[in-house]
Amino acid sequence: MDLILPSSGLVIWQIIGFSILLILLAKFAWKPILSALDERELTIEGALKSAEVARNEMANLKAENEKLLQEARIERDVILQKAHEVSAQMIEDAKQSAIQEGAKMIENAKAVIETEKHAALEDLKVQVGTLSLNVAEKLLKKNFADDATQKAHVEELVNDLKLN
Amino acid sequence: MTRHLLHLSVLFSVVLLMCSAPAFAAAGSGEEEDKTGFIMHHVKDSHEWHFATFGHTHVTLPLPVIIYSKDRGLEVYSSKNFQNPDTHAFGKEYGHNGYYIDEHDHLKAEDKSRSFVELSITKNVAMLFLVILVVLYLMLSTAKYYKNNPNSPPKGIASFVEPIVIFVRDEIALPNIGPKYRKFTPYLLTIFAFIWIGNLMGLMPGAANLTGNIAVTATLAIFTLVVTNLSGNREYWKHIFATPGVPKAILPILVPVEILGAFITKPFALMVRLFVAITAGHIVILSFIGLIFVFESYAVGLASTVMVTFILLIELLVATIQAYVFTLFSAMYIGQAVAEHEHH
Missing domain, CATH: 3.10.330 (Vcp-like ATPase; Chain A, domain 2)
Structure with missing residues (x-):
């Protein structure tokens, strides 16, 4: 029967030994081990969380960059569009003004030509008058000689005219 | 219910075993020399530590x-x-x-x-000191590792101890005790470490059957009993002395049952379970070895050695399972004592 009868000595030693073990382990082993585990778990959790945050920030930043790029592209297109329009406008304007200018110049030239023509005609008229007067004077002078001479003279004058 | 039946059947087996043990010894010590007496001699405590006999x-x-x-x-x-x-x-x-x-x-x-x-x-007290020293060495060197290497992954001895600590904390203490588990984790860890190392060291050749000694298991069970009842809250005591939802007329029957459950059944179950599991394992192994001396045959020796190896492997498993079960039930009893009942 002594297999199932606890002996008092062993019970006493077991109480003493186990109590000492419990106190020593609780104070010098479990406390530091458990707190180290807790600390490490917290650190890992924190690291994971901050990694998540960083990843989100990265994603946000990327999205923002993409957005900015997109906006820049749109703006560039708008600017190019505008530039095209402006240059086309300018070309158109230049063309128009050149045409107008040309027309004006032609107009001016015409006016000048007209004026010149008038002046020339005026001059011609004066010249013709002068010539006529000269011819008349010379005819009148020669009237006193003979008719033949007169005629020859007139012809001569006329030839002179032609030569002019 | 099944658990109580199981305890009862285990108890009967123990009683049967006790009754047959003297008969066993008597049969051996008859006319010739006692060939199997060493089994009971090993399983029990002794005033000298016997390692081997040559001639x-x-x-x-x-x-x-x-x-x-x-x-x-x-x-x-x-x-x-x-x-x-x-x-x-x-x-x-x-x-x-x-x-x-x-x-x-x-x-x-x-x-x-x-x-x-x-x-x-005695042999078991010396074994107790050895187990305590080994457990102290293991756990204190682990603690030292954490002190020297904060926030780094476990290496060496720490990688051996850490999974056990985390297992006891997260799989035994937390689910069974609830939010107050931190207070009781050191106790459960000590129980687990002591029983586990004690079981394993007991399997070594020449070692004493410490965790299979009823004095040791009884003391451990009483530790759990004391921890449980010292931390019992109002709900726990109310549940014992004035079980809610039970008619007053039945209380005189129920209260003794509850008191029996709290102070006798629970520690008794803890005590007997560990004692029987470890002692039975030792007896089985030694019986197979005893067969060699009874039959004095090489064939039996070979077969016995194979069986002993096989059972020793099982005993390694039993050593861990019993440490786990003792810790688990301690945690459950403590959990019942500190639980906050919102319903009822």
């Missing part, structure tokens, strides 16, 4: 016999003084200074009227 030479370690009595104070002897120097047998004829150790390894006073307390460092 007629016993390799033993004598252990101190410590006695405290009111009339003579503290006395310390070596167990060598109480035995035959050749056969190492204890007996009344080898008495020393008024004490003798009988054939069943019990210290007795020659004057039967004297009362004394025995505090001898």
